Amino acid sequence: HGEIEQSYSTGLNGASFIREYELRSLDPAAFETAATTTVPYLQEFRFDDAIFGEGITVLGDKLYALTYKAQQILVLSRDGLELLGKFPFVTTTTEGWGLTTDGEFLIASDGSAQIQFFDPRDDFALHHSITVHQDGMPVTNVNELEFVEGEILANVWFQNHILRINVTSGDVLEQIDLAWLPSLVSNLHSESMLSSRWKKEAVMNGIAYDPISRHVFLTGKLWDSMFELEFSYLDAHRQPIGK
Numbered sequence: 001h002g003e004i005e006q007s008y009s010t011g012l013n014g015a016s017f018i019r020e021y022e023l024r025s026l027d028p029a030a031f032e033t034a035a036t037t038t039v040p041y042l043q044e045f046r047f048d049d050a051i052f053g054e055g056i057t058v059l060g061d062k063l064y065a066l067t068y069k070a071q072q073i074l075v076l077s078r079d080g081l082e083l084l085g086k087f088p089f090v091t092t093t094t095e096g097w098g099l100t101t102d103g104e105f106l107i108a109s110d111g112s113a114q115i116q117f118f119d120p121r122d123d124f125a126l127h128h129s130i131t132v133h134q135d136g137m138p139v140t141n142v143n144e145l146e147f148v149e150g151e152i153l154a155n156v157w158f159q160n161h162i163l164r165i166n167v168t169s170g171d172v173l174e175q176i177d178l179a180w181l182p183s184l185v186s187n188l189h190s191e192s193m194l195s196s197r198w199k200k201e202a203v204m205n206g207i208a209y210d211p212i213s214r215h216v217f218l219t220g221k222l223w224d225s226m227f228e229l230e231f232s233y234l235d236a237h238r239q240p241i242g243k
Helices: 028-033 232-236
Strands: 005-009 017-022 043-046 053-059 062-067 072-077 083-088 099-101 106-109 114-119 125-131 142-148 151-156 161-166 172-177 204-210 215-220 227-229
Touching: 017 053, 053 106, 062 099, 106 142, 114 142, 142 204, 151 204
Parallel strands: 053 099, 099 142
Antiparallel strands: 005 017, 017 043, 053 062, 062 072, 072 083, 099 106, 106 114, 114 125, 142 151, 151 161, 161 172, 204 215, 215 227
């Protein structure tokens, strides 16, 4: 739409929803002083209580939402977030984790080393897949995905780094260390979180990319913060405009 907007999804049965925020209109202090539910948002979609929502992506005028174990993909209108349909969507492990798009295919992870490319024009049929490898070994627990300038950025469950993945071969091009980032998330160090059974689940899990600023937005499961980062490798890829 030309504005810097961000769709944000949450998981868990009975607590899954998608919300869209216009980031540049928000006071950062609002996220620091208020609960997520009080921060103003543009639109919202709530999943049925039986559905655990996972990764989302926008392709054309539709938003696609993956489900964890329901073996479905939900198709929503980009404007209004109205449910247009539910379709079978079965991955290698039968689970849905991360979702992104290269502008043609829906690209999904399922907790294995496989990244799978589904064709939304062909009833979400599997078109092809790649296996993520690092130093000759498959990388399992590939989680959230984001397609960025011809490559895939990926979280790995329980790891504080992001992988740059070759979209054709599955080879890991770079491991970006972000071990310092969780220390900046205030609620991870609260007494309630430290004593919570959910603490081990509060891992890095969320990547988005703004092609205008070329910045990457990162967050995590149960985090009360989102971070805007500039990756140096994207500057190295920058192409001159004009002469």
